[in-house]
Amino acid sequence: MLHEIVKQFFPAQQINKIAEFGNGHINTTYKLSLLGRDEEFILQKINTNVFKDPNGLVETHWRLQEVFFIEDQPINIAKLIPTSNGTLLYTDIDGQFWRMTSFIEDSYTIEMIAEDWQAREAGSAFGCFVRICGIFNADSFQEAIRDFHRLSFRIKQLDEAIANNAAGRYDEVQNILEFYKARQDQLSRIEHLVDEGKIPLRVVHNDTKINNLLFRGNKAVAVIDLDTVGPGILYYDYGDALRTSASTGAEDEPDLEKIKFNMNAFAAFTKGYLQQVKSIAGSYETQYFYLAPRLMTFIMGIRFLADYLNGDVYYKTKHARHNLDRCLVQKKLIESMEGRESDMKAVIEQALKDV
């Protein structure tokens, strides 16, 4: 089956090796090499349960190539490889959509930050990504998933999951729900500011988890997983990145004692990120960066919780508690961030002053 798919992209070549790869929660990803060729490739089956318009994804990627493949850009993206018919997607006989991209040579991903330089590199790379995307008009992009980071939409989905209680798990999560419910109003402030037009929509990444960044040696060299690139605000990328870049543990760590918000990594990431974006961010926009990590960690927390209640239908899971573990890590991180608001503000203020 996989051989048949690879043939659509490389009709005259034989596969040397192919194996499932990476830790993405959405698509099915394979790394492959061909006989007689040194470079490697990434083949992905698009999850159409999540992405209803697979053509839209590759069209976005194609547009990004036009600005990222200009010489000397400090950050790279993968290159789309068309089929031998010239299409950017192959649709197999079951109606599944496949795309091929270059594997970024000598690159590796990290699942967790171990050292501050990694956080600094991550901040700088994601900041650079959004700065380069500044050339686009947000209105000319569609959201790949409607209302992706709209808090009220995620709350509505959680409420539906509670009402349906499809997996019969409601009783065991009542305390956790109380925690999240108690915080939803205070975090809706950013959504209101966006709706009032006070925080501008830009073209942002929208999925800045640390394993969506590729490192080579001690540099972050490429931003991947471009499926959600489109309209959004700086806080989405900044906040979501810090959820994994400034955590002392894995996103699904079962031992919550290991989870804390890492202020050193937060400061390193913030320096790297704001150095890249401060020339584009407006003075009003810079005011609420400090709320972004809490907002995005909250959104991911309730999305994991909703999926747990729904019976694990959205994210890939490896065991029955997986979404619950992920949700509890987000909860612990929020608790850890809550005591640090003034420290976070001070770090952001300083990073905005630094040249």
Ligand code: ADP
């Ligand atoms: P998902 O949407 O499922 O998260 P990703 O596009 O993030 O899928 O891919 C999953 C993983 O595959 C990444 O975290 C990374 O480890 C690896 N990967 C994806 N694309 C590339 C690439 N072009 N070069 C190197 N590794 C890649």
Ligand code: GN1
């Ligand atoms: C998903 O695709 P991946 O694994 O990089 C999700 C993100 C979540 C993340 C949580 C399209 O990201 O929004 O933050 O899992 N992507 C989509 O780990 O839902």
Ligand code: MG
């Ligand atoms: Mg990914």
